[in-house]
Amino acid sequence: MIVSLYPKKSEWAALTQRPVLEQQNLQSTVDGVFDAIKTNGDQAVLSFTERFDKAQLSSSVVSDQEIKAAQQRISDELKAAIQLAAQNIETFHAAQKPGRVEVETAPGVVCWQEAKGIQKVGIYIPGGTAPLFSTVLMLAIPATIAGCDEIVLCTPPGSDGSVNPAILFAAQYAGVKQVYKVGGIQAIGAMTFGTESIPKVDKIFGPGNQYVTAAKQRAAQLGVAIDMPAGPSELLVMADETAVPAFVVSDLLSQAEHGIDSQVICVIKSESQVRAIQSELEAQLAVLPRKEIAQKAIANSKIICIAEDQDCVDFINEYAPEHYILCVQNEDFYLDQVRNAGSVFIGNYTPESAGDYASGTNHTLPTNGYAKSYSGVNLDSFMKKITFQRITATGIQNIGPAIEHMAAAELLDAHKNAVTVRLDYLKTRGE
Amino acid sequence: MIVSLYPKKSEWAALTQRPVLEQQNLQSTVDGVFDAIKTNGDQAVLSFTERFDKAQLSSSVVSDQEIKAAQQRISDELKAAIQLAAQNIETFHAAQKPGRVEVETAPGVVCWQEAKGIQKVGIYIPGGTAPLFSTVLMLAIPATIAGCDEIVLCTPPGSDGSVNPAILFAAQYAGVKQVYKVGGIQAIGAMTFGTESIPKVDKIFGPGNQYVTAAKQRAAQLGVAIDMPAGPSELLVMADETAVPAFVVSDLLSQAEHGIDSQVICVIKSESQVRAIQSELEAQLAVLPRKEIAQKAIANSKIICIAEDQDCVDFINEYAPEHYILCVQNEDFYLDQVRNAGSVFIGNYTPESAGDYASGTNHTLPTNGYAKSYSGVNLDSFMKKITFQRITATGIQNIGPAIEHMAAAELLDAHKNAVTVRLDYLKTRGE
Missing domain, CATH: 3.40.50.1980 (Nitrogenase molybdenum iron protein domain)
Structure with a gap:
């Protein structure tokens, strides 16, 4: 380790610097895969799986049988460990559930904020030597608590076409019902556009190598939200x-x-x-x-x-x-x-x-x-907050004139007029 | 308006489509301005202001005198309207303050989450025909409530070097202490890198034209967070x-x-x-x-x-x-x-x-x-949530074995060992 004794504050900027990564330009690779999936759907996905993961599959869908079989291949000790971890993750994330915030900001003007689960979320779990089943718990459990309607999980198969059993066990335990054997750029592309078998999602979560990261950045430009820069x-x-x-x-x-x-x-x-x-x-x-x-x-x-x-x-x-x-x-x-x-x-x-x-x-x-x-990822990451307002006749009479002044000063007459028509209507009715 | 009577569900996808915008590739323009600002700081900013806004300035800083003078140039009615709006915005956003979430997930394992204000935030307010002083309130008020340490506001000057007085009044009223006369790509660049007079910020908020949007996207790639895609x-x-x-x-x-x-x-x-x-x-x-x-x-x-x-x-x-x-x-x-x-x-x-x-x-x-x-932007947008955990000797004895099993199954031995050394230490001490 590099030892730095009592550095001056002027040296801090250098000390807080992260190792600079060689940024390869992977965008054209990503675009090629994305275009193929957009055009040819499942067929393209399966051919990339064959090319990159050396696995010949007739479908990316993980079957119920495969999930059941995975249960048999995991030790009871590991199952118990996963269950204990899942319970603690659930307890902490359930405690984060946001309440409804409601205020009457002015007489007759009630505003509130409610959090709603994102309808469709995608979870990417890398394959390779370290099977990150813990990340399945970290993403699927809060998604379930948030009330997401669909949780889609993609993870690459080995060359024999199988998925790590601990990943399948964790997914099943956390309530994930849709697991697909697809990895890398093609997994992110499938969740971005949707294919015949893999649904398009609203937000993609999960770690990955530089290809996955570049694909997630592209997905974000195409309108699918992502968890955070990796x-x-x-x-x-x-x-x-x-x-x-x-x-x-x-x-x-x-x-x-x-x-x-x-x-x-x-x-x-x-x-x-x-x-x-x-x-x-x-x-x-x-x-x-x-x-x-x-x-x-x-x-x-x-x-x-x-x-x-x-x-x-x-x-x-x-x-x-x-x-x-x-x-x-x-x-x-x-x-x-x-x-x-x-x-x-x-x-x-x-x-x-x-x-x-x-x-x-x-x-x-x-x-x-x-x-x-x-x-960091937390319950909020799987929800969005929507605001609501309900204004009564008295309410618009209270704040309407301020809106008219401000809209006029911003030269937005139709904005002003939307208040004026209502105030005039109330006036003619003697209210 | 186009009238669509009782469309079939198969027609919904077309009906929910937004008008497709011509996407101009502005990235090279953005990169040119960013590079100049990174290298030459204020000098570059001032020269872009001269080129794009036709304003010759010796400094981008809005002085206290200019802020005072702005007060005189606004009608009392508009001031009162801004104050009423500010009060309601403050009431609603203050009610959104998140509490500390704390749970003992297992005996001896206490986890909590706290929200902290982002230290430095930047607000961009466009110039042009509609002076959006309302957006100043919408961004600066929650930033203040969130406890942001520094709020930096950039807005382009007119060709006479002045800033719209309603923008200055709203900024001053909302507690903004740093206002700069700089617009467009150069404003986003200045807040991304920092210059001699304009601070680098952690997150940039605010609307803008396609140049500003492209500059914000570039800022996001360079590590500065942005509010949302526009x-x-x-x-x-x-x-x-x-x-x-x-x-x-x-x-x-x-x-x-x-x-x-x-x-x-x-x-x-x-x-x-x-x-x-x-x-x-x-x-x-x-x-x-x-x-x-x-x-x-x-x-x-x-x-x-x-x-x-x-x-x-x-x-x-x-x-x-x-x-x-x-x-x-x-x-x-x-x-x-x-x-x-x-x-x-x-x-x-x-x-x-x-x-x-x-x-x-x-x-x-x-x-x-x-x-x-x-x-949408809400109090959360100006904060980040940090998690904390404190585990006692009993706590690590409770959850340690599960961590060891999971880390071993993920082939991360040093992760396992961080628990093992602690459990062994406790064992040798007879605890």
């Missing part, structure tokens, strides 16, 4: 002497193993902590199965020593970490000043992986400094 | 025999006057209503100052007759109108089934222009069917 995973740990170095390092490594472009930052109060962290890091890294990946990510990562608490919180808010572990004695001071972070993990017994799986919070979080302006 | 304004009126035709028509025209690409739709229950609406339309259109614009928009617009209530609500949800006026006897049935709309206006005395100015609801709303997945 980037490599990251973690910032704020640790004083009360933090157990072995725990701190285990957390740093749990992010570092995601990929060589992951970034972890450890902010400490005193340089005396550096040695303990570094030696613990060597020990834990040596025995880690994904050592190769973690080692490369760790090489890009930083231990930053900042003496004053206020400077620590300012630096952290400037960095805006996706995951923020806080393990300090004066916890309240730090918590009070959190402005920019995806999810915060407090104390020695709150590893970041708890939030990845089972504490109940969502693990789809803003990376790359987006925590300055984006929330 | 499109021409639109209105759907659902009217049965209880709706007063003169009111219905005044509302249709108030949207039609926005621009020739505006679209209005009137859904009626019986074809007997067609005649009354058409003759009222001719009468009102004849005396409208912005007749030219409204006439063109009306030519693209539709009266659609649908017999059954259930079909009416299904059609309206499929269309997903930005503004939805509901004027029917069985109001409750319709309200109960609203799924997709920006803002809903109920009854004969609730013109759409009430929501544009003074009822208290926000007028920045999703167009072009985006109401299926996007909320």
Whole structure:
């Protein structure tokens, strides 16, 4: 890890910078796949699945039999673990249900706001070596609570045409009724345009590689909403002497193993902590199965020593970490000043992986400094808020003249007239 | 207006289609301006202002004197109208303040969610013939309630270097302390990169022409969030025999006057209503100052007759109108089934222009069917929600084993290990 001792504030901007990713221009690849799906529907989808996933399928639909068979292929322990995680995720997201907000802003003018579930949502779950069934729970459970009518899940098949059984089990457990064996750009394209078998959706959620990310960006331009911009995973740990170095390092490594472009930052109060962290890091890294990946990510990562608490919180808010572990004695001071972070993990017994799986919070979080302006996925992400207003005759008499003045000043006469015709009508009726 | 009587459901897709806009590729223009601002800051901004707005300025900053002078140039009636509108907007948006959501999801596992104001927000207000000071209120008031630290407002100057006084008055009244005379692409660029005088912001709000829209899209790719995709304004009126035709028509025209690409739709229950609406339309259109614009928009617009209530609500949800006026006897049935709309206006005395100015609801709303997945601007738009978790020793002992199983099944060993080191530590301490 790169060690930075007591950096000046003028150096912060460089320290908060994320590794710059090589941006490949994938747009023409995406457009080619999208055009084919728009024109040829399922037939195009199946041929891309054959080309990219080496799987020959007669249909992308995952059958009920496949879902039942998946149940048999998972250990009872894993089933119980998934069920426990699902329960906590459900409890926390159900508590987020927004109430109706209603106010009489002026006599006779009642305004309210109601949240409604987005009707059709799409969930993309990547395939590959790590089968992210936990992400199925993180997206399908809040979608169900939000009252989405249709939840469509796409995930790529292996070359034998099968889908990871844990993904199917989690989907079934979370109430997803439509699962399709389709991955990559073609999955996002199918949910953007709809095909004979795969429905068009209103919003697409889920992680993915650079192809999936580029496809989601294109979908957004075509009118389908997406969850948030995606980037490599990251973690910032704020640790004083009360933090157990072995725990701190285990957390740093749990992010570092995601990929060589992951970034972890450890902010400490005193340089005396550096040695303990570094030696613990060597020990834990040596025995880690994904050592190769973690080692490369760790090489890009930083231990930053900042003496004053206020400077620590300012630096952290400037960095805006996706995951923020806080393990300090004066916890309240730090918590009070959190402005920019995806999810915060407090104390020695709150590893970041708890939030990845089972504490109940969502693990789809803003990376790359987006925590300055984006929330992580939460119940809101699956709903939209609609406003309503009901104005009585008295109400329009109260606020109508103000509307007439403002509309006239904005030179919008028809806007003004919509009030005037009503006020005149009331006047002629003697009201 | 185009009249469609009792269309089949197979014809709905065509009827819900928006006029297709010619998409000009403005990206290279945007990139040129952005690059210049990134490199040369204020100097570039001032030279674009000279080129595009024909105003020679030595600084983009609006001075306190200019703000004071603006106060003198506005009638007391307009001031009072702005103050009444501001009060209602404040009342409704303040009521939207989200509370802290806290749950103990499992014994020893406490999770909570808190909303925090986005630190720096930018507001863009277009210039031109219609000075949209109402939009200043709609964006600056919720930003203040949300607790945003900095609110930056950019609006183009006239060729004499002045800004519309109503915009300055509204900004000052809503608590905006930083106003800059800069418009178009250069305004969005300045707020994206920051210059010597104009701060970089975290999120940009506000309407604009196709140049501004393209610049906001580019800003979004560069890491600055934006409010929502922009499109021409639109209105759907659902009217049965209880709706007063003169009111219905005044509302249709108030949207039609926005621009020739505006679209209005009137859904009626019986074809007997067609005649009354058409003759009222001719009468009102004849005396409208912005007749030219409204006439063109009306030519693209539709009266659609649908017999059954259930079909009416299904059609309206499929269309997903930005503004939805509901004027029917069985109001409750319709309200109960609203799924997709920006803002809903109920009854004969609730013109759409009430929501544009003074009822208290926000007028920045999703167009072009985006109401299926996007909320209009509301207090949430200026905040992000952060999750927190605090797990005790008992808590990690409760959920730790589930995390270990799931992480192992996802082949993420370091994630598993972050729990294992803690559980082992507790075991050796006999806890």
